[in-house]
Amino acid sequence: MHSGRTVFRKMVSNYQLYLLFLPTFVYFIVFHYMPMYGIQIAFKEFIATKGIFGSPWVGFEHFERFFNSYQFWTVIKNTIGLSVYGLVVSFPLPILLALLLNQLASQRFKRFVQTVTYAPHFISTVVLVGMLAVFLSPRSGLVNQIITFFGGEPVFFLAMPEWFKSLYVLSGVWQGAGWGAIIYLAALAGVDPGLHEAAIMDGASKLQRIRYIDIPSIMPTAIIVLILNLGSIMTVGFEKTFLMQNSLNIDSSEIISTYVYKTGLLGTQYSFSAAVGLFDSVVNFILLVLVNRGARKLTETSLW
Template identity: 45%
Template sequence: MNNTAAEAGLVKYKESSGRKWKRIVRNRYIYLMILPGVLYFLIFKYIPMFGLVISFQDYLPYKGIMGSDWVGLKHFSRLFSEPEFWNIFKNTIVVFVVNVTFYFPIPIILSLMLNEVGNAFFKRFVQTLVYIPHFLSWVIIVSISFVMFTMDGGIINEMLTYFGFQPVNFLMSSGWFYPMYVLQVIWREAGWGTIVYLAAMAAVDPGLYEAARMDGATRIRQIWHITLPGIRTVIVVMLILKVGSVLDTSFEHIFLLLNSMNKDVAEILDTYVYTAGLKQGQYSFSTAVGLFKSVVSFILVMGSNWLAKKAGEEGVY
């Protein structure tokens, strides 16, 4: 009896496997299309994880990973005992809070505005216009800002001087670092961020708007009671993903804005890892910092996803 059941289960398993392989062969071109993405994550995201072991070693390149001495949690103890680390950690959190507070709502607001535009040509024109900055590198964005805000002939300071005000050193001032940072992020990414929200708005049932108009609802009421609830799940998912990058800010952007005069507020964990790892050769210590960042981000993603589900949302998974 048992042998018969086992044989039946084996036959069922083989049939199921055969059907799966037939589906894979039938959809082989679709799987081929996702192959570059899979290879990217495999080569640049997963395989490098094996290198995290050097955060528990005094890694020396000429000895290699297998020959370097094990030191346990030595680098983590050093990390948490350095006063400089806590200031850098605070700067990283502040950059994230500024980003979420001032940038995160902008693509949503911009999407709501674009969704209300009736003229299709004008809508596509504005969308194209706000998408373009995303395709410019941070080097170009920061360079344009430098030309505009520099005290040596910058148009902004020239206008201030023309109207009788004193020129302001925007680029070298700690107080202007966060406004400069968030304005550049909004300029470059706000338009690109509307893609997801506009796609979600397109999925909202048009019949709901017609029913609301028949009941006398204004455009603002329709946005508040139909559009926003319709894209609420997408907003929550995007916020969870944003929370996961709390310690993973844009290294290139911050690095280009960083200088000796604003270092006290502009130095973040990513630039700290670059300085300690590549410039000073402290490979094990910088890897420990990177591992700390990854663990914190993972915990925050899991926690925010759990809270989202508790609040009745779908979450990321």
């Protein structure tokens, strides 16, 4: 009882912070937790006129249908392949960029590079895909102009399944590497300058200071980011994939999110698409728990 009063008094004395937090709290309750009651349609044959509660139960029928679908392994392979490819390429680059920016002596040049690398993050996905279409156009695109200049044949990159994953990942790296480096620059800003001064006095080179001071200082942050990325490995952005997708590259671009959109919204198979989405979320949750536990045992750094 006494502890409850203490907590209440602290909340009253810091009410400004709780008011600041209130919109975020309400947002998650309204848009993330309240809709969770609709998960049950994954186990029902949803009929709009009967509503969620009036629709009949079918158990795991929709899950079995998805697992037995001829598209199951294609969708899973594309989703995991695209996510792992993106993680392998995009995860270390913000760390490398932050380490390089941290070593720049000229603050003016550092701010310039930061601005140039941050700017692509604010380009919308629609504009980014439009830029890809323009630059990679087989008729007038800059890339194909260079290829034909050196005697090569134009390549229709966006129509070739083997190019889809690379275009998706590399364009994402260009757009997000600078923004992703912010969190690591913040961690590097907290490093005690005395450590570097002592290392310089001992004759340590820049590479040695990066290896023994900077990298260990950002390692906990990198591990947390890695856990979050691995915990969402089955989730690949819908908007960009859907915009880049066409009938010619569908073998490489059909992922869980686009499959759910087509079967659920376009095909009006709401229960089936809910089952597929729930399967995706459950796998992500299991991966998050396992990766977090492994990170806690190996590095003593974890989300909880």
